[in-house]
Amino acid sequence: MNQQNLEHVKRLIKRKATEIGIDKIGFASADPFDHIEESFYQQKKAGHTTGFEHKVIEERIYPELIFDQPQSIISICLAYPSQIRNPLPSEREQRRGQFARASWGIDYHDILRDKMNQLMTYVEEIVPEIRFKTMVDTGELSDVLVAERAGIGFIGRNGLLITKEYGSYVYLGEIITNLPFPVDERVPFGCGDCYRCVQACPTQALLGDGRINGPRCLSYQTQTKQLMPHEFRRKITHVIYGCDICQLTCPFNQGVDFHLHPEMEPVPEQVQPELKLMLNLSNKEFKETYGHLSGAWRGKKPLQRNAIIALANYQDQSAIPHLLEVIEKDSRPVIRATAAYAVSQIQKYQNLSLITFIEEQMAKETEQEIIDEMAEAIEKLKNKRLRRRTKREENI
Template identity: 70%
Template sequence: MSQTLKEKIKLAAKEIGIDKIGFTTAEPFDHLKESLEEQQAAGHSTGFEHRVLEERLYPEKIFDRPKSIISIALAYPSKLNNPFPQDKENRRGSFARASWGIDYHDILRDRMNKLIDFIKEEASTATFKPMVDTGELIDVATAERAGLGFIGRNGLLITKEFGSYVYLGEIITDLEFESDERVPFGCGDCMRCITACPPSALLGDGRINGRVCLSYQTQTKGYMEEKYRRQITHVIYGCDICQLVCPYNQGIDSHIHPEMEPTPEEVQPALKPLLTISNKDFKEQFGHMAGSWRGKKPLQRNAIIALANYRDQTALPQLIEVMEEDPRPMIRGTAAWAIGQIQRYKNEALIECVADQLAKETDPETVEEMTKALETLRTKRLPRSMR
């Protein structure tokens, strides 16, 4: 395929609102096979990945006669323009930056569809298969091979212009393009992301133990293991720690796309109202965000944990109400745990309250959580004035 069409596509991409574009072959990614198999065997996969390994590695398994892959990147903001100040009476949680604004899957699909429409005008018989991170191919591997950046030790694609604050998508096509030059590995001896990760999820070579990654932990639906609860601090979806410490991200804050602009009310939600939010209000406030894809239950659980991490005394009445009245055992149990963490001194009335609720529980995990919460409350000391 002529270089002219490639240049035309690059120019069109800029007009469409694509921040970086690269081209690579549709050759297999079979050099990743052993690594992916090792990750699966070690239990490091999250289950969110595409399940057919062969389809992740071989474009010909998912597309008829593929010749090239076009990889794109869109830069997203890293800072809020008007963040809420700290308010001890109204504690707020936070969403990781990749969930700010409209769901990035929708934004990327829109840009890729517009790019495909343009290419079809130039090459009407060509065929295409666009995908985002819910597709078969591995976004970062494709983007690296297409020259958009390099995969850092944190497993994210790092670009020269935007750091790792980019969304990635790719398009398989039967058009043939010359491949772009790859970007060499640029982390050197830097290990900041490795040492900063609270659960030590980063393995040091770009691979991640996804099961212990805090971003994954915020997206699980059952009880969160206690060892991760303190580590998520007040974040109710995702994790940005390995991005925040990366030298390539220092000073990077891209406000290019209006759809990605966050509003403080959405990405710094008040925690206490979130505990009892209706399905309708949840959908209206958060439904357009990528962080809502697992529904409200994990976010409510995380909000309870965040209140516990804040040691928010003002939340105790509402947490007691949630423990006693919420129909979901996991939410009741997490609320009981939070009560045990927040309450400072021994309080017989509160002990009796949790004990009464424990007597009604039948779910084994919830019984265990409430039993531990009760033990925590019973071991607390009386205030000095009452000793």
Template identity: 60%
Template sequence: MSGTSLSLKERIIAESQRIGINKIGFASAEPFIELEEKLEKQQEVGHHSGFEHPNIKERIYPELIFDQPCSIISIALAYPTKMTNVPERVKGQRRGQFARASWGTDYHDILREKMDRLIAYIKEEAQEEVTFKPMVDTGELIDVAVAQRAGLGFIGKNGLLITEEFGSYVYLGEIITNLAFAADEPVPNGCGDCTRCITGCPTDALLGDGRMNAKRCLSFQTQTKGMMPLEYRKKMGHIIYGCDICQMVCPYNKGKDFHFHEEMEPIPEDVAPLLQPLLSISNKEFKQRFGVMAGSWRGKKPIQRNAIIALANYRDKTALPELLRCIAEDPRPVIRGTAAWAVGQIASQEDDEIVSFLIEAFQKESDEEAQLEFQQAITKLKA
């Protein structure tokens, strides 16, 4: 295929700005050979989350997922980091928090809409037959690797893309195409000797070189559906989805807060919801209220489990009646077991009535994991 003139590239850049894309870059579609050994090693030692595309070869070689790839267009959208209207603080009413990357409308939908508009424009402008494959982090390619190659920024020690203008508070997407564009220059790494993200990570998930043990990341832990391992519960604090710590401590993110996209603006009552009402929310209400957010993709059970853990971390005694109701009535072992643990964290040791309640519930409990949570709570309160 003959090389496409730079004028088309320039027109695409101008159009990307018109449709609200904050950064755009162009990369070759050559294989990402330098990542293959790292990915295989990560998989071998069990550091992948399981949410990634499972076929490593397809993550490395664009030609395995696209016919005659020539270029990859990488885009970035900057998202807000501060709420304009913070919910009113009322004594005794405890709130959880969704991480910033889940504020507003699900970023997958926003990015796809922007990429679809850009693709439609390129099809009109190109003087040859054009094919495309757009994707956002659920696709085969590794967003940060594409973005780094395309000159949008560099991959920091926390594994995130860091841009000069917006720090790491950006959503990434890419489009593989059979058009050939002049590639942009990659940005050199700018972390230097800084290790703030590594020392700031509460679970030691970061390995120091841009890789991580994804299973130790609190963001991953908040998205699982089973019992959260004990070692992560107190470290979760009151964040009920995701984790921002490695971004908050990064010097490149100091003072970064952009409000370019109305659909990314958070609804304060939803991104910092009252915790106790979450424990009895119906499926319908959950979908109506949170369904548009990226943080709802795993359904309500992980959010409810995390809300219980957050209430325990707050030592919120007013939550005890609602937690006891979960133990008595909820059909899901994860919720019953987590609620029993929370009661063990919150209740007073001299509360014989609660101990008796837990013993009776334990005797009825059939799930082995939940039984263990009951046993530990009872032992703690009887100590």
């Protein structure tokens, strides 16, 4: 196919993309991403990767290792909402958690895959010789690097792809093809002297040049399955999945709130769940209520652990009986230990029967890490101040 025909097909693809609700599309070469090779290796060596990235670095750099004779990559971008239209209040004794924005509505992997399938069904009709491979998030390539090369936007100091139309509130996907489509122009780096995200990050996870120390990121911390290290627990506040702080502070996101896709609309009861109700969810209930959210991909345990931490952060007294039940009855050690931590944070005054109860539960534990966590909780409870008797009690 000659250059003129490819230019024509590219125009048709762009038109079709708009028609089916792809908010931005760009074309890039499939040359190696070798300018970033060293950074990838260094980041891994420094322990700055999370394990959620594709493991084989060469396959992330050289598209020919994952696709036979790649010639171009089509990058697609869909904008997601940043505001809930009818948010639920987080009332006393009915405290609510929050999912980060990238987990609102139906799992974006499904939405983007569907859009790419629709687009490529059309392309196959007009160019039967096309070969392609689609990816979103879990593919080998770095989605932000592809999108940057395809002129969708620039990579900000927060490591995210920022578009001029939708800020960074966008999902990214890409399609590698065997046809050398004409490429689009890149967008220049737009952060200038701004460092707001770097300064606002509560864990100093952002290195300042688009790189991130992944394990320090709260988004990662909310997705792990083990005990959350103490230093991050308060910092998650009441967000039980993800973190949006470095996006909320970004000037490119101010006033940006697009509701272009009904399937991305957040259902308040789901993305602002009542925390106490999350403690006793059955697998079936979890799947039915949260299963379609991208934030459910690690299962219910991390979300329940985070819900317990969020109750601690709220200092929700009404949660204590529920947490004691968890300590006694939940089958998962991490959940029991986190609940003991939460009780030690919430309980205001020294209470001997509470201490005895947790000591008894601790005696049943077998894993050292869990025993240590419970012992720490008990220590904290022993150091609580004594409740002063009220005047009325003194007179009795």
